[in-house]
Each structure stands twice: as structure tokens, then as C-alpha cells.
Amino acid sequence: MxxxxxxxxxxxxxxxxxxxxxxxxxxxxxxxxxxxxxxxxxxxxxxxxxxxxxxxxxxxxxxxxxxxxxxxxxxxxxxxxxxxxxxxxxxxxxxxxxxxxxxxxxxxxxxxxxxxxxxxxxxxxxxxxxxxxxxxxxxxxxxxxxxxxxxxxxxxxxxxxxxxxxxxxxxxxxxxxxxxxxxxxxxxxxxxxxxxxxxxxxxxxxxxxxxxxxxxxxxxxxxxxxxxFVANFIGTNNKIKAFYNAKDEKIEISKDYKLDMKLNTADDCEIILSVRPEDLIRSDKGMECKVIDHVFLGANTHFHMINPNDEEIDVLEESYLNQTETINNKVFVEIKKEKINVFTKDGSLNLVGDSYEK
The missing domain is CATH 3.40.50.300 (P-loop containing nucleotide triphosphate hydrolases)
Structure with missing residues (x-):
């Protein structure tokens, strides 16, 4: 050795x-x-x-x-x-x-x-x-x-x-x-x-x-x-464009959906959210999305949706026997804030910090 x-x-x-x-x-x-x-x-x-x-x-x-x-x-x-x-x-x-x-x-x-x-x-x-x-x-x-x-x-x-x-x-x-x-x-x-x-x-x-x-x-x-590059190459990743309001410490994803989150920057700026499909969950609030397709994968079902910014996103949910979903249905989706990564507009720098969930 x-x-x-x-x-x-x-x-x-x-x-x-x-x-x-x-x-x-x-x-x-x-x-x-x-x-x-x-x-x-x-x-x-x-x-x-x-x-x-x-x-x-x-x-x-x-x-x-x-x-x-x-x-x-x-x-x-x-x-x-x-x-x-x-x-x-x-x-x-x-x-x-x-x-x-x-x-x-x-x-x-x-x-x-x-x-x-x-x-x-x-x-x-x-x-x-x-x-x-x-x-x-x-x-x-x-x-x-x-x-x-x-x-x-x-x-x-x-x-x-x-x-x-x-x-x-x-x-x-x-x-x-x-x-x-x-x-x-x-x-x-x-x-x-x-x-x-x-x-x-x-x-x-x-x-x-x-x-x-x-x-x-x-x-x-x-x-x-x-x-x-790393976020997209490792696993499945959703890229969602947003804006960071540094003064209010808010990530503005759409007019009706914002996240309270402090990033490692003092400036207002355009940002990219990196969200894994399993870190998006159905809710009675959040981003209003439209279902465009779904794929049954056994233990999980993979949903393809369009978010309020007209971006395609993937949502991974646990499958169950009577699960049905009509194409073009409107659903609300929330982001697990503690799981996301946030990058500068050019994608070169992670603004969330050094820690990760082990």
C-alpha cells in the first residue's frame, strides 16, 4: 500500500x-x-x-x-x-x-x-x-x-x-x-x-x-x-432562477413565493437555487406548479412540472397504490429550505456556506 x-x-x-x-x-x-x-x-x-x-x-x-x-x-x-x-x-x-x-x-x-x-x-x-x-x-x-x-x-x-x-x-x-x-x-x-x-x-x-x-x-x-457544474453532474438537480434581497434576507422565487434565508453576500443579486427532486414537497402553499408528466419508478414516482418562472422541475415522491395525477393539474410545491444550495448567477460560487447535512 x-x-x-x-x-x-x-x-x-x-x-x-x-x-x-x-x-x-x-x-x-x-x-x-x-x-x-x-x-x-x-x-x-x-x-x-x-x-x-x-x-x-x-x-x-x-x-x-x-x-x-x-x-x-x-x-x-x-x-x-x-x-x-x-x-x-x-x-x-x-x-x-x-x-x-x-x-x-x-x-x-x-x-x-x-x-x-x-x-x-x-x-x-x-x-x-x-x-x-x-x-x-x-x-x-x-x-x-x-x-x-x-x-x-x-x-x-x-x-x-x-x-x-x-x-x-x-x-x-x-x-x-x-x-x-x-x-x-x-x-x-x-x-x-x-x-x-x-x-x-x-x-x-x-x-x-x-x-x-x-x-x-x-x-x-x-x-x-x-x-x-458539480451540482448538475452529481445526481438529479433542479436549477431555479431567483433574486436575493440582501437587506430583508429573502430569496424571491416568484411574486407569491419567497424564502427567509441569509446568504454569504451583502449585495442584492440574481441567484440560482439548486434543489434535489426529493427536497421539493407538495403543500397547500408555495410555488404554484403545473404537472406535465409523471413516471412510476416503483418505490417513488417522478413528477415533471412547470414552475411559476416557466422552468421545468422534477419532484420525487413516495409512490402509493391509489396515486393518480392528471396532466395539467395545478399543485403547490414547497422547497425544503435547509437542503438547498444557492449559487451566484454564473454558477461559480455557493453562497450557502461550508456546512452540509452529514
């Missing part, structure tokens, strides 16, 4: 910076996720850690050892990719053994360690099969076993579940998280799937255009996003 320290990391392709002066400290044994849309620089940063990409600026450390100029084969890392990357001509057992054989480990130790991995990954019955006889999820278990059997200081995973169907992704991400906790390897995980990131990570770094927007726990990022 090893702590990872990144100081002022820069990656360029020609004159274009794709990783822009990133500073990170990933703790020993932590499950750390780089999350963001395609092209944000997350995989590039992972490959810099691995040694597969050149470094145009900054320093990378495993523990106290600077690794910038260290060959990838000397960094003691395990890698898991989205395309499984198992050897098709080898059995499952021989695939898992590969790293230990390359390190000239004795045959008895190889057998013992491989048997442990087969059991840990729950693929014992497939030990003598070739990869083509396995499902995608089983092949990825083989790839994961091969990566961790060498006891790497750092495990790097690049979109390892993106080629699997939805049900299998959920099953395997739970397996990955359980195994990572059991073996305690410092893990850096790349994904664009925010639900996946929230389900498995100790901390998440949300990236955009080569810059880390926010680095925190999933709970903090969800409840207290630093800007509107």
Missing part, C-alpha cells in the same frame, strides 16, 4: 493543456475516484500515475518516492481496464498466476495465492476454463484477481465496468468495493458514472476541462456542491 501525492501536475498535447496544475493527496488504503465527463482529463491523469503518459509539469510520489522518471514496470502497480485484457490462450488459473510467475515466485506460493484469489473472486469452478467460456463479469473478476495477486502498492482502474450490463455493473462494483476493503490497496478508479462513483468511493474528485472542481466524500459533494 502507498500514499499517492501529486503536486502541480500538467499534461500537454502540443499547446493544449489537458491536465491543468492538479494537486492531490490520496491516502494510504483509500478508494479514490476520478469522476467526470468524457474528455475531462481523468484517464489522462490515471495514465500519468501509471507511467503510460509523459509528464509536462509537476511531481508524482508513491509514499516518499518520486516516480516521474520511474519505468511503469518498476512502480508496483496493478491495472484493470474496461476491455478485461485477459490472455485468451491461457486458462483462468494461468491468467491469475501470470504476475507471480513473471516475478519468479516459487510454485507452491503461486498455487496457494492463486487458490486464494479464485476463492475471493468466487470463480473457483472456472479455474481451468479459457476466458472465452466466461461472461464479461467473470472475465473482469479474472482481470482484477491478476492485478491484485502481485500485492501492488497502488491499484489503478480505468472504467472497468463500462462494458457490462446495468445489473452486472451493480453486482461487480459491490464486489470490487468489498475486495478493496479486504485487501486494503490504495485504489484510483476512473469513471463517468456518478452513481457508481458514489456507491464505491471514500472520496471523489469531480473533473472538468482538466481541472478538479471539487474533491470530497460522495455525501459532501451531493449535499454541498461547490458550483453548478
Amino acid at each position: 502507498s500514499k499517492i501525492l501529486i503536486k502541480d501536475a500538467v499534461k500537454k498535447y502540443g499547446d493544449r493543456e489537458v491536465v491543468k496544475h492538479i494537486n492531490l493527496e490520496i491516502k494510504d488504503g483509500e478508494f479514490f475516484t476520478l469522476l467526470g465527463p468524457s474528455g475531462c482529463g481523468k484517464t489522462t491523469l490515471l495514465r500519468m500515475i501509471a507511467g503510460f503518459n509523459s509528464i509536462e509539469g509537476g511531481d508524482f510520489y508513491f509514499g516518499d518516492k518520486r516516480i516521474n522518471d520511474m519505468d511503469p514496470s518498476k512502480r508496483n502497480i496493478g491495472m484493470v481496464f474496461q476491455n478485461y485484457a485477459v490472455f485468451p490462450n491461457m486458462t483462468v488459473r494461468k491468467n491469475i498466476e501470470f504476475g507471480l510467475r513473471e516475478r519468479k515466485v516459487d510454485s507452491q506460493t503461486i498455487k496457494e495465492e492463486t487458490d486464494k484469489m479464485l476463492k475471493l473472486m468466487q470463480i473457483e469452478e472456472h479455474a481451468e476454463k479459457k476466458p472465452q467460456a466466461l461472461s464479461g463479469g467473470q472475465q473482469q473478476r479474472v482481470a482484477l484477481a491478476r492485478a491484485i495477486i502481485i500485492k501492488p502498492d497502488v491499484l489503478l482502474m480505468d472504467e472497468p465496468l463500462s462494458n457490462l450490463d446495468a445489473k452486472l455493473r451493480v453486482e461487480l462494483r459491490e464486489t470490487i468495493r468489498r475486495i478493496q476493503r479486504e485487501v486494503g490497496i490504495t485504489t484510483v478508479y476512473v469513471t463517468h458514472d456518478q452513481e457508481e462513483a458514489m456507491a464505491i468511493s471514500d472520496r471523489i474528485a469531480v473533473m472538468k476541462d482538466g481541472v478538479i472542481q471539487q474533491c470530497a466524500s460522495a455525501r459532501e459533494i451531493y449535499h454541498k456542491p461547490i458550483n453548478t
Whole structure:
């Protein structure tokens, strides 16, 4: 296991910076996720850690050892990719053994360690099969076993579940998280799937255009996003335009609906409210909204509405047997004031403060 320290990391392709002066400290044994849309620089940063990409600026450390100029084969890392990357001509057992054989480990130790991995990954019955006889999820278990059997200081995973169907992704991400906790390897995980990131990570770094927007726990990022990009990228989010009257400490959403709330500004200003669908509730007062659609999701029903500002909003309510809703019905909706975030008009700054509901 090893702590990872990144100081002022820069990656360029020609004159274009794709990783822009990133500073990170990933703790020993932590499950750390780089999350963001395609092209944000997350995989590039992972490959810099691995040694597969050149470094145009900054320093990378495993523990106290600077690794910038260290060959990838000397960094003691395990890698898991989205395309499984198992050897098709080898059995499952021989695939898992590969790293230990390359390190000239004795045959008895190889057998013992491989048997442990087969059991840990729950693929014992497939030990003598070739990869083509396995499902995608089983092949990825083989790839994961091969990566961790060498006891790497750092495990790097690049979109390892993106080629699997939805049900299998959920099953395997739970397996990955359980195994990572059991073996305690410092893990850096790349994904664009925010639900996946929230389900498995100790901390998440949300990236955009080569810059880390926010680095925190999933709970903090969800409840207290630093800007509107993070608020919109993590979970479902309603953006509602409003005006802040600083003197009266009121948020004016419409002529008939205002919230008493003190923000971190002394000036009157246009603002954006960030409200999760579950933080909007039916009431006999509040915003008068029109129902335009509803979707039954089992435990919950998702309502699409138009608010007084002609903005579409989503409201998530618990489902019940006789629940009906006529399209174009008028309903009143209130905002759970203690749950909302309020941003400047350009979305760059959260005006609510640093605390969040834990």
C-alpha cells in the first residue's frame, strides 16, 4: 500500500493543456475516484500515475518516492481496464498466476495465492476454463484477481465496468468495493458514472476541462456542491432562477413565493437555487406548479412540472397504490429550505456556506 501525492501536475498535447496544475493527496488504503465527463482529463491523469503518459509539469510520489522518471514496470502497480485484457490462450488459473510467475515466485506460493484469489473472486469452478467460456463479469473478476495477486502498492482502474450490463455493473462494483476493503490497496478508479462513483468511493474528485472542481466524500459533494457544474453532474438537480434581497434576507422565487434565508453576500443579486427532486414537497402553499408528466419508478414516482418562472422541475415522491395525477393539474410545491444550495448567477460560487447535512 502507498500514499499517492501529486503536486502541480500538467499534461500537454502540443499547446493544449489537458491536465491543468492538479494537486492531490490520496491516502494510504483509500478508494479514490476520478469522476467526470468524457474528455475531462481523468484517464489522462490515471495514465500519468501509471507511467503510460509523459509528464509536462509537476511531481508524482508513491509514499516518499518520486516516480516521474520511474519505468511503469518498476512502480508496483496493478491495472484493470474496461476491455478485461485477459490472455485468451491461457486458462483462468494461468491468467491469475501470470504476475507471480513473471516475478519468479516459487510454485507452491503461486498455487496457494492463486487458490486464494479464485476463492475471493468466487470463480473457483472456472479455474481451468479459457476466458472465452466466461461472461464479461467473470472475465473482469479474472482481470482484477491478476492485478491484485502481485500485492501492488497502488491499484489503478480505468472504467472497468463500462462494458457490462446495468445489473452486472451493480453486482461487480459491490464486489470490487468489498475486495478493496479486504485487501486494503490504495485504489484510483476512473469513471463517468456518478452513481457508481458514489456507491464505491471514500472520496471523489469531480473533473472538468482538466481541472478538479471539487474533491470530497460522495455525501459532501451531493449535499454541498461547490458550483453548478458539480451540482448538475452529481445526481438529479433542479436549477431555479431567483433574486436575493440582501437587506430583508429573502430569496424571491416568484411574486407569491419567497424564502427567509441569509446568504454569504451583502449585495442584492440574481441567484440560482439548486434543489434535489426529493427536497421539493407538495403543500397547500408555495410555488404554484403545473404537472406535465409523471413516471412510476416503483418505490417513488417522478413528477415533471412547470414552475411559476416557466422552468421545468422534477419532484420525487413516495409512490402509493391509489396515486393518480392528471396532466395539467395545478399543485403547490414547497422547497425544503435547509437542503438547498444557492449559487451566484454564473454558477461559480455557493453562497450557502461550508456546512452540509452529514
